[in-house]
Amino acid sequence: xxxxxxxxxxxxxxxxxxxxxxxxxxxxxxxxxxxxxxxxxxxxxxxxxxxxxxxxxxxxxxxxxxxxxxxxxxxxxxxxxxxxxxxxxxxxxxxxxxxxxxxxxxxxxxxxxxxxxxxxxxxxxxxxxxxxxxxxxxxxxxxxxxxxxxxxxxxxxxxxxxxxxxxxxxxxxxxxxxxxxxxxxxxxxxxxxxxxxxxxxxxxxxxxxxxxxxxxxxxxxxxxxxxxxxxxxxxxxxxxxxxxxxxxxxxxxxxxxxxxxxxxxxxxxxxxxxxxxx
Amino acid sequence: xxxxxxxxxxxxxxxxxxxxxxxxxxxxxxxxxxxxxxxxxxxxxxxxxxxxxxxxxxxxxxxxxxxxxxxxxxxxxxxxxxxxxxxxxxxxxxxxxxxxxxxxxxxxxxxxxxxxxxxxxxxxxxxxxxxxxxxxxxxxxxxxxxxxxxxxxxxxxxxxxxxxxxxxxxxxxxxxxxxxxxxxxxxxxxxxxxxxxxxxxxxxxxxxxxxxxxxxxxxxxxxxxxxxxxxxxxxxxxxxxxxxxxxxxxxxxxxxxxxxxxxxxxxxxxxxxxxxxx
Numbered sequence: 001x002x003x004x005x006x007x008x009x010x011x012x013x014x015x016x017x018x019x020x021x022x023x024x025x026x027x028x029x030x031x032x033x034x035x036x037x038x039x040x041x042x043x044x045x046x047x048x049x050x051x052x053x054x055x056x057x058x059x060x061x062x063x064x065x066x067x068x069x070x071x072x073x074x075x076x077x078x079x080x081x082x083x084x085x086x087x088x089x090x091x092x093x094x095x096x097x098x099x100x101x102x103x104x105x106x107x108x109x110x111x112x113x114x115x116x117x118x119x120x121x122x123x124x125x126x127x128x129x130x131x132x133x134x135x136x137x138x139x140x141x142x143x144x145x146x147x148x149x150x151x152x153x154x155x156x157x158x159x160x161x162x163x164x165x166x167x168x169x170x171x172x173x174x175x176x177x178x179x180x181x182x183x184x185x186x187x188x189x190x191x192x193x194x195x196x197x198x199x200x201x202x203x204x205x206x207x208x209x210x211x212x213x214x215x216x217x218x219x220x221x222x223x224x225x226x227x228x229x230x231x232x233x234x235x236x237x238x239x240x241x242x243x244x245x246x247x248x249x250x251x252x253x254x255x256x257x258x259x260x261x262x263x264x265x266x267x268x269x270x271x272x273x274x275x276x277x278x
Numbered sequence: 279x280x281x282x283x284x285x286x287x288x289x290x291x292x293x294x295x296x297x298x299x300x301x302x303x304x305x306x307x308x309x310x311x312x313x314x315x316x317x318x319x320x321x322x323x324x325x326x327x328x329x330x331x332x333x334x335x336x337x338x339x340x341x342x343x344x345x346x347x348x349x350x351x352x353x354x355x356x357x358x359x360x361x362x363x364x365x366x367x368x369x370x371x372x373x374x375x376x377x378x379x380x381x382x383x384x385x386x387x388x389x390x391x392x393x394x395x396x397x398x399x400x401x402x403x404x405x406x407x408x409x410x411x412x413x414x415x416x417x418x419x420x421x422x423x424x425x426x427x428x429x430x431x432x433x434x435x436x437x438x439x440x441x442x443x444x445x446x447x448x449x450x451x452x453x454x455x456x457x458x459x460x461x462x463x464x465x466x467x468x469x470x471x472x473x474x475x476x477x478x479x480x481x482x483x484x485x486x487x488x489x490x491x492x493x494x495x496x497x498x499x500x501x502x503x504x505x506x507x508x509x510x511x512x513x514x515x516x517x518x519x520x521x522x523x524x525x526x527x528x529x530x531x532x533x534x535x536x537x538x539x540x541x542x543x544x545x546x547x548x549x550x551x552x553x554x555x556x
Contacts, residue, residue: 008500008531010541064342064540222286253286262342263288 010070011036023116023124024083031056033066033076044138044276045075049147053099056080062258068269075135079125083114095179096186103150104198106187140272142166144261149174156203159211163275166216166268168261169223172235173201179229204238214245216271218264220254288348289314301394301402302361309334311344311354322416322554323353327425331377334358340536346547353413357403361392373457374464381428382476384465400432418550420444422539427452434481437489441553444494444546446539447501450513451479457507482516492523494549496542498532
């Protein structure tokens with residue numbers, strides 16, 4: 001592990017690290033915020049998954065989540081959104097390849113060699129964080145857009161692993177929208193029966209509400225991708241039918257940008273703190 | 279005036295505008311945050327001046343000042359740091375030319391045609407803001423590094439115009455440090471007698487404390503530019519001798535980055551609010 005950057009931030013430390021990922025077969029960069037601690041109780045971790053075209057730096061520099069994470073005593077881990085590098089497969093589109101890993105394990109070449117973001121986020125990265133930093137084993141997960149899809153997906157596929165999950169403008173039903181169809185066709189193949197295990201709506205439909213992870217979703221009603229790509233109401237309707245503990249908030253006037261995320265990230269951190277810190 | 283972007287943000291609006299500046303003889307872009315209002319009392323304005331290499335977007339996206347500005351009911355205006363464009367003189371260095379206007383009026387060619395940021399920030403931009411937006415005539419000023427120099431300079435040269443001034447890691451004595459010497463030689467010429475009117479230490483030395491603008495400066499003690507370029511203690515010592523209302527805070531471990539600014543911007547906004555909102 002190589003420390004690339006370190007900055008004092010809200011009485012804690014904002015760091016950027018590079019490490020060699022055995023899951024992804026390439027070097028990966030992640031950012032981490034370490035809150036001030038009392039030296040005795042290891043803090044819990046919130047994983048943040050970013051959206052298409054992002055790296056570990058977008059949320060780190062724009063959301064200002066460190067302020068409330070410092071107050072609450074919560075570690076923030078911000079991974080990259082895909083494997084990277086000259087040896088890693090790519091595509092000319094912003095919505096496929098590097099910057100667009102979709103938090104799944106690809107089965108089709110040329111993607112399958114590196115694109116295993118699901119295993120990386122679920123297993124390799126948390127093991128590394130546990131090993132290298134003073135953190136507790138309690139964790140939660142959140143994300144934006146493609147990263148909101150990732151956060152819901154990881155929580156639904158791993159009951160009990162994350163104490164809570166939240167999302168901003170998530171792609172809840174990738175198997176039925178243009179971004180998801182393009183990515184799933186490339187990463188998983190034409191056979192749509194292989195898609196359901198990576199689709200939050202399908203996963204929620206098959207989930208047991210008695211092992212439910214509490215969830216919070218915020219969605220701006222002026223989001224340019226709401227109608228074609230997002231539609232969190234489809235997910236919320238399945239949750240309603242199952243009596244799943246989901247709160248969907250429609251925020252009037254807000255769009256898909258980080259100005260939206262910055263405006264409501266405090267609520268998400270306090271939502272997760274209810275479960276992480278109890 | 280052309281609206282380039284608009285985002286809902288903390289119940290207010292974050293906008294980006296382009297206009298033709300008669301002072302700078304080029305098109306200029308600025309960002310503005312408009313807090314939610316009660317519709318009756320026009321809000322006051324805080325001008326923010328950014329540092330070398332920045333545009334109107336750095337503070338807008340990274341400092342998260344909108345949160346507290348929304349709460350306090352304060353407009354934020356973020357101008358660019360210099361004239362811009364293919365017709366505007368430039369230099370290969372990051373610290374001269376476009377992105378490095380130093381908030382002065384250049385007297386030397388090729389700079390004098392466009393580089394009149396002092397007049398733009400003092401006169402043209404506030405007149406435009408007053409004309410196009412619902413704001414009161416009360417204003418304050420703040421900035422970072424080269425922009426901290428600009429904020430102190432504008433306050434010291436115009437007693438009574440700004441109700442308060444603040445700065446993060448300001449260049450307080452440009453006539454005596456490498457960044458300032460390079461810029462002043464180019465913009466103002468070799469004759470150093472012309473430099474004092476653009477140097478905050480010289481201006482403070484010549485100022486009357488009975489018309490003092492209250493000031494707050496934050497400086498990180500791990501700032502890589504502290505010893506060679508900044509030295510706010512030189513400014514603070516002149517203030518002490520004159521009984522000038524300046525608070526200089528040394529923040530342990532903080533550097534020159536926007537993580538430093540984000541950590542303390544709330545204190546600056548509340549400092550200005552004492553004067554802007556009374």
